[in-house]
Amino acid sequence: MAREGVSGKQLLGYVLAATDTPADGLGERLREQLKASLPDYMVPAHLMVLERMPLTPNGKLDRKALPNPDAEQRLAYVEPRTELEKALAKIWQEVLKIERVGLTDNFFELGGDSILSLQVVARSRALKAQGLSLKLRDLMQKPSIGELVASVQGTAEKASGLLAMNAEVKGVAPLFCLHAGFGTVFDYEPLARRLSGRRQVLAIQSRMLLDPAFNDTSLQEMASEYLAQIRQKQPHGPYHLLGWSLGGTLAMLIAAQLEQAGQQVKFVGLVDSFVPSAAVDAGAVDDWQADLRDFLQVTLPDAAPGLSIDGEETPHNLRALFQRAMSAERGASTYVALGADELAHVFSVARRLKQLSLKLERCAPLAVNPTCWWTLGREAEALELAAQLGQPGMGGEWLDCGHFQIPRDETFLSEAEEMLGQIVESVVMS
Secondary structure, three states: OEEEEOOEEEEEEEEEOOOOOOOOOHHHHHHHHHHHHOOHHHOOOEEEEEOOOOEOOOOOEOHHHOOOOOHHHHHOOOOOOOHHHHHHHHHHHHHHOOOOOOOOOOOOOOOOOHHHHHHHHHHHHHHHHHOOOOOHHHHHHOOOHHHHHHHHHOOOOOOOOEEEOOOOOOOOOOEEEEOOOOOOOHHHHHHHHHHOOOOOEEEEOOHHHHOOOOOOOOHHHHHHHHHHHHHHHOOOOOEEEEEEOHHHHHHHHHHHHHHHOOOOEEEEEEEOOOOOOHHHHOOOOOOHHHHHHHHHHHHOOOOOOOOOOOOOOOHHHHHHHHHHHHHHOOOOOHHHHHHHHHHHHHHHHHHHHHHHHHHOOOOOOOOOOOEEEEEOOOHHHHHHHHHHHOOOOOOOEEEOOOOOOHHHOHHHHHHHHHHHHHOOOOOOOO
């Protein structure tokens, strides 16, 4: 059936399980099978498993009595009122390709991702005359139109570093994902999409990325601050943590602190994690120019090869370098939408996080046995990490892909989805 949802019309499906078929997870299993043989627009957005179909007094299907999974969201819809709210809602509707956006709707829960975020930032430049000067970090901190407009008018509450990347699943413990070396969390989007409707993904962003005036002093202190955010949202265990690259190290530090506090850590996922080691890092060279070339290769790849990098690592020089790089970017990279100032800020955050990571000598032992995914060639580091954690048989899955590709690797996503979809416990949230 086609029904009106908070994001426009949706195709809904209703299913009765056969007597010998487990109803648990049946809807999602059917959706995956349908995806293999049908175009996306023909796959129901929701497949609801019912105990019985509602019938009219004469025994026919009562279509009006079929439950609506979107009912609660529809009741919560808040219509944009001011010209600025309406203009921003129109941009979101066009970028997200949906019919309606409310003041309290979460951009990422509506299907927003890193590329679409950059498109919103670029299109929002037309709203400067109305007082909105939108940066990527604003959207990451305040992912609803109401929050963004309130921040312009000076009435916004202090934003949280937690970013909801899909909708809450009541009674199921969320998965907390820790930011990697750039401070951003968009690399967890594919996993959040897979877990939608089964487990909420809450991503923790770098405070330095959100607040340019802030400067972290150590990974241990960062872990303590992030732990406070986690426990404010979920006061008691069991906890589920996951991190890619530097995020894996932060997940281990947080897990150790939780265990020391007597809390249960049920799951720690390490995705090609950074492995601290005083012996390995003793010969590391802090070369900002090499780091900048690596950063440009990811953000402005056309400009990276021919760009002359000279001078000192100062904010003024970095802005000038990024201005030149943006002018040379022939491939129209979506990162151009950020502008030179914000690109320079993201790079500075990445530099600071790298410096802090090189100061960490080792991770503390853990009682929980982490689940690991590694890229090929890191066997020695995997053994080193197992020794640090006191988990000699830790092992892991070896994937034939690059470090920057692993968060989107099909094997990783399928295995993580299966594991986190099966681990279900009732929890009390804040």
